[in-house]
Amino acid sequence: MSGSITYLEAIREAQYDALRNDPAVFLYGQDIDTFGGAFKATKNLGKEFPGRVFDSPISEDAMVGLAIGAAIEGARPIVEMQFADFSSIGFNQIINQAATLYWRTETPCPLTIRLPSGGTAGSGPFHSQSMEAIYAHYPGLVILTPATVEDAYWMLLDSVELNDPVIFCEHKFLYYHLKAESIGERSLPIGKARIARPGRHATVVTYSAMVHDAIRAAEELQLDGYQIEVVDLRSVKPMDTDTILGSVARTGRLLAVGEAFPWGGVTAEVISRVASEGFHLLDAPPMRLNAKDTPIPYHPNLWKAHRPTVASIAGALRNLLRY
Amino acid sequence: MTIPPYFAKKKPVSASPVTTSSKRTSSVYSTDFQEQYLNALYYMRLSRMLEEKLGALYRAGGRIVGGVYLGKGQEAFAAAMGVQLRMGKDVYGPLIRDQAGRLAFGEPIIETLRTYLGAATGPMRGRDGNIHRGRPREGYMAMISHLGSLLSVVAGALFARRLKGTLGDSIGATSVGDGGTSTGAFHEGMNLAAVEKLPLIVSIANNQYAYSTPNTRQYACENLVDRAKGYGVHGEHIDATDLAACLTAFRGAAARAKAGEGPQIVVGTLLRLAGHGEHDDASYIPDKKRHTHEARDCIEVAAKFAMEQGWVSETALTTQMEEIRRLIDQTVAKVSKEPAPDPFKENWQALSTAGLVEGQNP
Numbered sequence: 001m002s003g004s005i006t007y008l009e010a011i012r013e014a015q016y017d018a019l020r021n022d023p024a025v026f027l028y029g030q031d032i033d034t035f036g037g038a039f040k041a042t043k044n045l046g047k048e049f050p051g052r053v054f055d056s057p058i059s060e061d062a063m064v065g066l067a068i069g070a071a072i073e074g075a076r077p078i079v080e081m082q083f084a085d086f087s088s089i090g091f092n093q094i095i096n097q098a099a100t101l102y103w104r105t106e107t108p109c110p111l112t113i114r115l116p117s118g119g120t121a122g123s124g125p126f127h128s129q130s131m132e133a134i135y136a137h138y139p140g141l142v143i144l145t146p147a148t149v150e151d152a153y154w155m156l157l158d159s160v161e162l163n164d165p166v167i168f169c170e171h172k173f174l175y176y177h178l179k180a181e182s183i184g185e186r187s188l189p190i191g192k193a194r195i196a197r198p199g200r201h202a203t204v205v206t207y208s209a210m211v212h213d214a215i216r217a218a219e220e221l222q223l224d225g226y227q228i229e230v231v232d233l234r235s236v237k238p239m240d241t242d243t244i245l246g247s248v249a250r251t252g253r254l255l256a257v258g259e260a261f262p263w264g265g266v267t268a269e270v271i272s273r274v275a276s277e278g279f280h281l282l283d284a285p286p287m288r289l290n291a292k293d294t295p296i297p298y299h300p301n302l303w304k305a306h307r308p309t310v311a312s313i314a315g316a317l318r319n320l321l322r323y
Numbered sequence: 324m325t326i327p328p329y330f331a332k333k334k335p336v337s338a339s340p341v342t343t344s345s346k347r348t349s350s351v352y353s354t355d356f357q358e359q360y361l362n363a364l365y366y367m368r369l370s371r372m373l374e375e376k377l378g379a380l381y382r383a384g385g386r387i388v389g390g391v392y393l394g395k396g397q398e399a400f401a402a403a404m405g406v407q408l409r410m411g412k413d414v415y416g417p418l419i420r421d422q423a424g425r426l427a428f429g430e431p432i433i434e435t436l437r438t439y440l441g442a443a444t445g446p447m448r449g450r451d452g453n454i455h456r457g458r459p460r461e462g463y464m465a466m467i468s469h470l471g472s473l474l475s476v477v478a479g480a481l482f483a484r485r486l487k488g489t490l491g492d493s494i495g496a497t498s499v500g501d502g503g504t505s506t507g508a509f510h511e512g513m514n515l516a517a518v519e520k521l522p523l524i525v526s527i528a529n530n531q532y533a534y535s536t537p538n539t540r541q542y543a544c545e546n547l548v549d550r551a552k553g554y555g556v557h558g559e560h561i562d563a564t565d566l567a568a569c570l571t572a573f574r575g576a577a578a579r580a581k582a583g584e585g586p587q588i589v590v591g592t593l594l595r596l597a598g599h600g601e602h603d604d605a606s607y608i609p610d611k612k613r614h615t616h617e618a619r620d621c622i623e624v625a626a627k628f629a630m631e632q633g634w635v636s637e638t639a640l641t642t643q644m645e646e647i648r649r650l651i652d653q654t655v656a657k658v659s660k661e662p663a664p665d666p667f668k669e670n671w672q673a674l675s676t677a678g679l680v681e682g683q684n685p
Contacts, residue, residue, distance in 0.1 A: 005505070024487075027458050059475075060511075062400060065479060067513060068475075069476040069478060069481070071483075072482035073480045073487075075487070077479075099467075099673070103672075103673045104447060105447070
């Protein structure tokens with residue numbers, strides 16, 4: 001893909017604009033000031049906005065706690081987790097403090113937590129995880145999984161403006177590989193799914209980096225005469241059930257694809273909603289494709305076989321279409 | 324002696340050491356100290372009576388929704404911190420044994436009772452209970468059950484104020500017990516507050532038992548105050564059954580926090596004079612412990628001291644107690660008539676953005 005702005009640069013741009021637009025915004029995270037963050041998502045922001053970009057101690061629990069306290073006072077913090085995997089240390093603050101705050105006390109909690117998520121070859125079990133499902137399980141959180149440069153920018157800006165805690169799952173594989181000519185106009189609000197590719201023979205519902213693999217699989221099946229519709233969830237919570245059901249109504253077949261572990265999770269939620277609300281729309285049993293039920297392997301040979309790929313998505317679609 | 328009104332404006336804490344003599348006595352305590360002492364004593368007594376009422380209602384059954392966790396024996400330590408704080412200006416993150424501190428901070432007893440009796444009119448509206456109550460937007464943080472996790476939240480509120488330029492001489496204060504100091508959240512929060520050099524008082528009530536677990540199974544340092552050095556903050560250890568010692572420590576801590584000296588740890592040794600909750604008979608506390616210095620009733624000690632100093636008469640204390648009883652009874656009666664939460668009127672909405680709530684239209 002050619003282009004002049006990467007997914008990562010869009011995330012940096014969104015943070016730049018959020019800092020510029022609103023003095024209540026500040027950034028808090030490990031190595032994000034002078035160093036610009038482990039992935040350079042905050043490159044130069046400390047210099048451009050002195051006193052508003054803070055290096056934190058390696059204390060994910062306290063980082064989130066501080067951001068919650070600041071949000072209570074009307075600030076709009078953006079917390080960078082160095083890797084999504086490490087947010088497990090801040091889990092308690094996220095799900096018990098931030099997520100319950102509004103319900104318990106009617107106090108809004110405008111907090112954005114950025115989670116560099118998903119697998120890249122060689123990253124291994126503790127730098128590759130996808131945490132969206134585990135956070136989506138808890139009431140009181142909004143979980144976003146942008147798949148495009150445009151969404152990376154606009155949804156991050158929207159997150160900062162939202163008066164609720166947002167878990168912003170940005171995919172590390174897309175950081176450098178995904179490029180666009182420009183950021184583009186804002187198209188859809190948070191909570192709406194996008195038809196990433198129209199089709200009529202089967203629907204793939206997916207999100208984040210898997211959107212691109214699903215599109216490539218759909219292109220492969222087009223050679224055999226199949227038109228596959230790809231739905232990009234964009235936001236896994238809230239989940240846009242209407243758009244999913246609308247697509248399944250057109251195609252009659254559903255494959256839910258996710259990079260995360262197979263037990264429960266986003267794909268199970270998609271299948272469950274379609275089975276209970278759109279059973280009559282289905283011409284075949286709905287299918288799921290996820291990573292394997294092991295920790296994420298380190299070596300590229302194992303890693304590629306652990307997660308869904310263009311080939312395995314295409315294979316699953318052929319099975320679905322044969323039914 | 325008059326009963327302080329609710330939300331009473333407290334005099335700002337003097338940053339100067341307590342050296343001035345009172346005109347009324349030859350005491351070494353300043354009139355400001357004396358006023359704070361009597362305020363604290365009032366809140367301690369109000370807290371004790373209120374909690375005794377809650378315990379009685381709990382044991383009678385049917386009235387109290389959920390558990391009852393009392394601060395008996397910890398009133399001096401809690402109130403001494405509470406009277407340093409100004410509601411609307413300072414940030415307070417109390418824990419389960421801080422009823423006296425909550426009252427001293429400015430919580431009216433009706434808020435306590437509405438929460439315990441499950442009235443929809445209370446600050447938590449039936450959505451959360453009892454000791455979890457608070458009004459975060461007013462700087463009164465609402466604890467969750469995970470110990471130590473409020474420390475970084477109080478720090479964050481101060482951090483935001485500093486960023487906005489509205490910190491002024493505001494301070495934050497939060498509490499844990501001996502058990503709470505063993506959590507990762509306590510360590511992370513304490514270290515972060517120290518790194519950010521925030522004006523935060525952290526009180527550690529060492530009541531010697533975390534539920535049933537004794538100090539020997541909780542930490543291995545000699546005294547919890549030793550940890551202050553490790554965090555690079557000022558620490559002090561006091562006899563928390565002595566209100567004067569508690570006030571002196573928290574006045575000093577507040578003054579140092581306001582002077583920009585960063586977080587302050589105050590460790591108080593005492594004994595919880597009740598079970599962990601009212602469901603617990605505390606049979607794990609050996610009898611000999613109940614006769615130690617730490618088992619002194621801080622309220623009796625404080626009242627005796629105030630009378631010895633000539634700050635208050637026994638008659639005034641008796642009158643005050645009658646007024647406290649009347650206030651509690653009247654408030655219980657009022658709250659008892661208030662409505663319970665109605666599931667059909669509940670909006671079941673965990674997000675403030677209505678349009679993003681699943682299953683509901685924007």
